[in-house]
Amino acid sequence: MSLLETRPWTLDEFFAWQVEQEEQYELVGGFPLLQSRSLMGHNLAVANIIGEIGQRLRGEPCRVFTADIGIETLPGQIRRPDAGIDCGSFDPDGYLAAEPVVVFEVLSPSTRDFDRLRKVDEYKRVSTMRHIVVVEPTRPQVLVWSRGGEEGSDWTPEEILGVDGVIHLDAVSIDLPLAELYDRLTFQP
DSSP states (O other), X not given: OOTTOOSOOOHHHHHHHHTTOSSOEEEETTEEEEOOOOOHHHHHHHHHHHHHHHHHTTTSSOEEEETTSBEEEETTEEEOOSEEEEOSOOOTTOSBOSSEEEEEEEOOTTTHHHIIIIIHHHHHTSTTOXXXXXXXXXXXXXXXXXXXXXXXXXXXXXXXXXXXXXXXXXXXXXXXXXXXXXXTOOOOO
């Protein structure tokens, strides 16, 4: 593709290009957007989420996925949550979650407001989405957006504070204690 060419990329063009890149990108408005690097606290929270969710889904039809897998939030727009749960058909060669039901966004200093606001709004537009979990890595605080009912379009927020709290993901029958999500993380007073 020429540098002079300014038309938005298709999903196929984006994924063909992305596979050759060392960095991770999202497709925003038809153009690649470099994702920011993560701090150790962010990384540990993501690893804890993936480990705990993966164990709870063992033997179940749904599976955990990492930021290597994208979600088409709008036509031609790809977002990469830190982690998620896909309950759709499994394509070992695919780049997209087939039926994303839950996503986790662990906040980073450089993208915190964008992730809390714009990305959450985009995830709410995904018809299969049932829970959006926004995790604060510097203190035990989580915001869970849940969609009401099977066909419901109403989203309800629940803020969970403290390591004694529990995230309830009814759509996949999983409870995730914050103590496990924040395992080995320490907080400033």
